[in-house]
Amino acid sequence: MINQESSDQLSRRAWLGKVSVPALALGGAAMISATMPQEIPKQDIYNIRDYGAKGDGESLDTVAIQAAIDACNAAGGGTVFIPTGVFLSGTLQLKSNVTFHLSAGGKLLGSPKRAHYTAGKGVPAGNGNIVFLYAVNAERLSIEGKGTIDGNGLAFYNGKGDNTGPGQKGIDGNFDRPHLLIFYQCTELRLHDAFLQASAYHCIRLLQCKQVYIDGVRIYNRVNKNNDGFHFSSCQYVHITNCDVQCQDDACALFGSNKFVTITNCSFSTRWSIFRFGGGESQNIAVSNCLIYDTYGCPIKISAGRASIENFSFSNIIMKNVTGPIGIGFSGTPGNIQGGSNQVAGKPFIRNISFNGIRASVVAAPVPHPDIHFELNFKEGERNSCITLNAMDDHYLENISFTDVHVTYAGGGTLAQAGKHDVPKIAAEYFGVWDTAPGGPPAYGLYARNVKGLTLQNVRFEFEHNDSRPAIVFDNVQDAAINGLSLQGSTTAPSLLRIVNSKDLLFTATRVLSPCKVLLSLEGKSNEAITIDGGEFIKAITKVVYSGGANEKSLKLRT
Template identity: 80%
Template sequence: MTKQSASDQLSRRAWLGKVSVPAIAVAGAAMISTRMPEEAAVAGIFDIRDYGAKGDGKTLNTLAIQAAIDACSAAGGGQVLIPPGVFLSGTLQLKTDVTFHLSAGAKLLGSPKREDYTAGKGVPAGNGNIVFLYAVNAERLSIEGKGTIDGNGLAFYTGKGDNTGPGQNGVGGNFDRPHLFIFYQCTELRLHDAFLQAGAYHCIRLLQCKHVYIDGVRIYNRVNKNNDGFHFSSCQYVHISNCDVQCQDDACALFGSNKFVTVTNCSFSTRWSIFRFGGGESQNIAISNCLIYDTYGCPIKVSAGRASIENFTFSNIIMRNVTGPIGIGFSGSSNNNSVVTSSASKPFVRNISFNGIRASVVALPVPHPDIHFDLHTWEGEKNSCITLNGMDDHYLENISFTDVQVNYAGGGTLAQANKREVPKVAAEYFGVWDTAPGGPPAYGMYARNVKGLTLQNVRLEFEQNDSRPAVVLDNVQDAAFNGLNLKGSMEAESLLRITNSKDILFTATRILAPCQVLLSLEGPSNEGIQFDGGDLRKAKKKVVYSRGANDKALTIRI
C-alpha cells in the first residue's frame, strides 16, 4: 500500500467531522461543537449546541433547542442531537421527519417555572394540555437514544390532583401543570430506548394517533399526583414492547376508541391500575407476556358505560402483590365517567379472554415507599376479588378464563359473605363494593349479568381463612366450568353461591379443603344447573336451597 498524503488524511478528517453517527457523538462528548448550523444541515445532524444551547443545567435553552428542531424540519428532516449534559428547557414542539436523539449522558430537564410552558398549539383542550414536548399532525417522528427526559415534576407538586377519580368529575382539579409528552393526530411515531421520568402530570399522552411503535422505553413517574405512564385516546395500530413502567396512576390507560393495539414483554408497577379501559369503541387489543407487581386499584380494569368493547386478550401475565386483580363493569349508560360513543346503537362488552394468568392478591393496598404523599384506600379494595359486573338488562358476553391460578390473602368475613343486594355501580370495580362497605361477597370471583362465561383449569385459593364463597354467580347464563379447583372453608356457608342463573355446567370440579356446603342455590329463577363428575368429597353437604330455589333446577352426577 502507498503512504497516504497529508492532504488525504486531512480530507478524511474533515469528512468524518461532517458524518453523524451515535458513536462519533459519544466520542466527542467532552468537546464543544464548533460547526456552523449550515455545516450541520449538510450532515443531517442538528446539534443543539450549534444553536446556542448550554448543558450546564442552569441556562434556559428553549429557544435554542426549538431553533434546532425548526431548522431540521425546514431542511426536510434529520436528527436533532441532544449531546451529553443537562439542558434546561420549557415547552418544545417536535415536527415531521425529525429524529430527536438523546445521547448517552444527555438529560433534557424541564424548567421548574410554570411561565416557561405553554399549551400545545393545536392540541385540543381536555384533561389539561400544558406540555413539555408535543407534536401535532406530525409524521415519521422519532424520539430515541440512551439519554433522559426529566419533567422536574416535583416542582409542580401542590398536594392536589386533577380530581377525575370516581364521582369527582374534575371539579376543582389541578390541570395547570405540564404533561411530559402530548402527541395529537401523529402518524408513524417511534419512541425507542429513552428514560422518561418525573413528569408533573401524565408521561405520554397519545391522542388520535396511528402507527405508533414504542420499544425499550423506561418510565419512572412517581413525584406528582395523576402520574400516568401511557395514556391513549382513540389511537390505532399502537405497538408497545420491552418497556418498564413504574408510575403512580394508570400505567397504560386506553380511553375512547382504541383499535389494533398490542402490548408485550413489559413490566409494570403502580398505585392504581395497569390496563385501564373506559368507554368508546375499543376493539382488537392483545396484551401478552407482561409482569405486574406492587399494583393496587386493580391491574386490569374495564369500566364502560355506553361503549362497544370487544376482542381483548390477556395472556401469559404474572401479577405479584396486587388488589383486584381483574374488574369489568358495564352499565349500558353514559353517566359513569366513561368516554361516550354516539355510534353504538346498542352498547356491548364481549369477547374478552384471560389465558395463562398467575396472581397473588394482597388483603389491601400497601404504600409505595417512593411515593411521598398519602393515597386514599377505598373500602372496596380490601379483600378484593375478580369482579364481572353487568347491570340492569345489559350483559357482559363471552368472557373466558383459561389456565388461571390466583392466590388470595383471604380474611373475608361472614358479614361480607351475606351481601345479597349488590349496588348497581360500574364506574370503578371497587366502587361497587364501596357503596356497600366491607368488600365483595366472594373471595375468588363475583359475576353478575354475564352470558357465555367459561372457566377452564382455574384454581382459586386463599392464605388466611376466608368465610366467603369462592365464587358467586348472580343472573349468569350459559356458563361452563371445567377443572375448577377451589379452596373451601368450614366457616363459610357454602363454597359456591348461585342466584337466579341458568344453563350452568360444572365438570371435573375439585374441592381443595373441607367446606360445609358445596352449593347454595338461591332464588326462584334458577334453571339447568348441573354438576358432572369431579371430586366433591370434602363438602359435608352438597346443596342448600333458599329464597325460592328448589331441587328441580339442579342435577348432580358423581
C-alpha cells in the same frame, strides 16, 4: 491493474468484495450499482449546542433547542442531537421527519417555572394540555437514545389532583401543570430506549395517533398526582414492547376508541391500575407476556358506560402483590370516562374478552409505595378483593373466558361480607361496587353478575388465610361452561359456590381442595338447567342447600 486475460470487468461479487468495507464504514446500507459505486448520503445532524444551547442545567435552552428542531424540519428532516449535559427547557414543539436523539449522557430537564410552558398549539383543550414536548399532525417523528427526559414534576406538586375520578367531574382540579409528552394526530411515531421521568402530570398522552411503535422505553413517574404512564385516546395500530413502567396512576390507560393495539414483554407497577379501558369503540387489543407487581386499584380494569368493547386478549401475565386483580364493570349508561368519544350508536356491549395463562397473588389490602411521598387514601372496597364481572339490569357481559388461571388470595374475608346479597349497581370503578358497608365483595375468588357465555377452564382459586366467603358467586349468569375448577374451601363460609337466578350452567371435574360446609348454595326461583357432573366433593360436608324459592328440579348433581 485488472488481469485482462481473466475478465475485462470485475464480476459483481468481486466488486462488492472490494467496496463492502468502505461502504459499511460510511455508516449504513445503500443501493449499489453493479457497475459503478454510488456515494452514500450523510444524514444531517443538528447538534443543539450549535444553536446556542448551554447544557449547564441553569440556563434556559428552550429557544436554542426549538431552533435546531425547526431547522431540521425545514431541511426535510434529520437528527436533532442532544449531547451530554443537562438542558433546561420549557415547551418544545417536535415536527415531522425529525429524529430527536438523546445521547446517553444527555438530559432534557423541564423548567420548574410555569411561565416557561404553554399549551400545545393545535392540541384540543380539555383535561390539561399544558405540555413539555408535543407534536401535532406530525409524520415520521422519532424520539430515541439512552438519555433522559425529566419533567421536574415535583416543582408543580400542590397536593391536589385533577379530580376526574368517579363523581368528581374535575371540580376544583389541578390542571395547570405540564404533561411530559403529548402527540395529537401523529402518524408513524416511534419512541425507542429513552428514560422518561418525573412528569408533573401524565407522562405520555397519545391522541388520535396511528402507527405508533414504542420499544424499550423506561418510565418512572411518581412525584405528583395523576402520574400516568401511557395514556391513549382513540389511537390505532399501536405496538408497545420491552418497556418498564413505574408510575402513580394508570400505567397504560386506553380511553375512547382505541383499535389494533398490542402490548408485550413489559413490566408494570402503580398505585392504581395497569390496563384501564373505557368509553368509545375499543376493539382488537392483545396484551401478552407482561409482569405486574405492587399494583393496587385493579391491574386489568375495564369500566364503561355506553361503549362498544370487544375482542380483547390477555395472555401469559404474572401478577405479584396486587388487588383486584381483574375488574369489568358495565352499566350501559353514560359514565365518567375520560378521553375520546364515550357514546356509541346502538346498544352498547362488552364481549369476547379472554384471559389465558394468568398467575396472580392478591394481597388483603393496598400497601403504600415507599417512593410515593403523599397519602393515597385507600378505598374500603379494595380490601379482600376478587375478580369482578359486573353488569346490571338488561345489560350483559358476553363471551368472557378464563383458561389456565391460578390465583392465590390473602384471605381474611368475613361472614358479613359473605352475607352481602344486595350488591350496588355501580360500575365506574370496580371497588366502588364494594365500598358500602360491610365492605368488600361477597366472594373471595370470582363475583359474576349478568354474564352470558362464561367459560372457566383449569381455573384454581386458593387463599393463604381462612376466608369465610364463597369462592364463587354467580348472579344471573347464563350459558356457562366450567371445567377443571379447583377451589379451596372453608368450614366457616356459608358455601363454596353460590348461584343466584342463573341458568344453563355446566360444571365438570370440579375439585374441592379443603373441607367446606356446603358445596353449593342455590338461591332464587329463576334457576334453571344447572348441572354438576363429576368431580371430587368428598371434602364437602353438605352437597347442596336451597333457598329463596330454588328447588331440586333446577339442579342435576352427579357425583
